[in-house]
Amino acid sequence: MANRSLVFRNFYAFGQSVAEIAQAVEAIGPDMVGIASQFTAYYQSVARLAAAIKAKTGLPIFIGGHHASFFDREIRRRTPQIDYVLKGAAETAVPAFLASLKTGHAFKVNPVQWKKVTPAHELIEPCHYVMGWKKYISLIAGRGCPYHCDFCSVHRMFGRRIEYRGVKAVLNEMRFNYTHRGVRIFNFEDDNLSFDTRWFARFLNAVIDDPVLKQVELTAMNGICYPTLDEALLALMRRAGFKQLNLALVTRDFALKRRLRRPAPDRDFEQILAAARRLGFFVTVYVIIGLPGQSYAEIKESIDYLLGLDVLVGPSVFYLPPGSTLYDRIEAPREVLNNWNLYRSSAFAVETPQLDRKALIDLVAYTRKRNLENRPLPAQRAVEGKDRKHQVLKRLKYEIKIDKNHKNQAVESYNPQSADPFLPRNR
Numbered sequence: 001m002a003n004r005s006l007v008f009r010n011f012y013a014f015g016q017s018v019a020e021i022a023q024a025v026e027a028i029g030p031d032m033v034g035i036a037s038q039f040t041a042y043y044q045s046v047a048r049l050a051a052a053i054k055a056k057t058g059l060p061i062f063i064g065g066h067h068a069s070f071f072d073r074e075i076r077r078r079t080p081q082i083d084y085v086l087k088g089a090a091e092t093a094v095p096a097f098l099a100s101l102k103t104g105h106a107f108k109v110n111p112v113q114w115k116k117v118t119p120a121h122e123l124i125e126p127c128h129y130v131m132g133w134k135k136y137i138s139l140i141a142g143r144g145c146p147y148h149c150d151f152c153s154v155h156r157m158f159g160r161r162i163e164y165r166g167v168k169a170v171l172n173e174m175r176f177n178y179t180h181r182g183v184r185i186f187n188f189e190d191d192n193l194s195f196d197t198r199w200f201a202r203f204l205n206a207v208i209d210d211p212v213l214k215q216v217e218l219t220a221m222n223g224i225c226y227p228t229l230d231e232a233l234l235a236l237m238r239r240a241g242f243k244q245l246n247l248a249l250v251t252r253d254f255a256l257k258r259r260l261r262r263p264a265p266d267r268d269f270e271q272i273l274a275a276a277r278r279l280g281f282f283v284t285v286y287v288i289i290g291l292p293g294q295s296y297a298e299i300k301e302s303i304d305y306l307l308g309l310d311v312l313v314g315p316s317v318f319y320l321p322p323g324s325t326l327y328d329r330i331e332a333p334r335e336v337l338n339n340w341n342l343y344r345s346s347a348f349a350v351e352t353p354q355l356d357r358k359a360l361i362d363l364v365a366y367t368r369k370r371n372l373e374n375r376p377l378p379a380q381r382a383v384e385g386k387d388r389k390h391q392v393l394k395r396l397k398y399e400i401k402i403d404k405n406h407k408n409q410a411v412e413s414y415n416p417q418s419a420d421p422f423l424p425r426n427r
């Protein structure tokens, strides 16, 4: 049996504490306060923040975002400190909301053109976002996805028509952050960055030819849809600065994929992996663990298949996805559906007749252990037997040390077993 101590135990919050944010809001003295509420699992933080700001300032508070769009009524019921809940993308929802406040009526206004908006990067400290020793930012080049995967809700916020920003606009954002903020890694959070291969190739060529962006690293940690890739595109990605490739396989089971409307012809997968390897990519492939209808044997088979291809396997534990087609037909106990804290992978909350919580945890621990054994670092490849075990233990100790560092830097920790799960920390 896999070692279950290898799975997650705690969550930490970094940055300013709730009290500090409320104090900062009071110091600014705005007319009202808007809070983004994107993820159901983190709603408790939004609710606590809203309560603290309301207590400190008495200001009207509105929230918006993915979570707010799907649970608007329930949010008003649970959190009376929140005065307004906006649905849909902020560029449309906020101008209409502000106009309606002035007139007292629902009012149609022109939405803000999201493709022309650049995030206010100058508001964050670049040194707070570091990968290795390098500063990084996350950004988006496009929105939406034309596919219909049952477990996805992207279309409910951004539609099924995929749209991209102009290549020039994306490059300007990157150059600004490179030159003025010292950023060297750019992570694209797009839903489907490579879907329009012509746009993607134009963008990659522009990065390659750009005199400022020559040494940057590009990542797409949300995952790239591998059926859109071929060797020519992979070669361009490599030249533009991609070193890692994060691919989403979901499952090897074709019938299950079809049932979930996941478009992915597996016939090209191994060719793409072989091309990626030739080009020197570090490849991570994600599988979902715990989808309704999945069996233990099928998941393990998918994991072993990928391990055999010598890639890092990313186990994504299935969690409740509000707004998706699957969410409406999922059979989960009421206490799970009502507990938004459980809408996260690490809660292992969605049990099915085929997979209970223990089986889910075992599969993740198994993947993690095998990944550690297979970790394709040259120094580890060179050692075998006892020495290899020693390397794995060393790695585990290193990760425990990192965990301790996180604990020391956190402003709050979250322990799901505790009666009061949020534990403020002394800084």
Ligand code: SF4
Binding pocket: 145, 146, 147, 148, 149, 152, 153, 154, 191, 192, 225
């Ligand atoms: S899971 Fe990915 S490919 Fe499927 S619909 Fe969502 S964004 Fe598109």
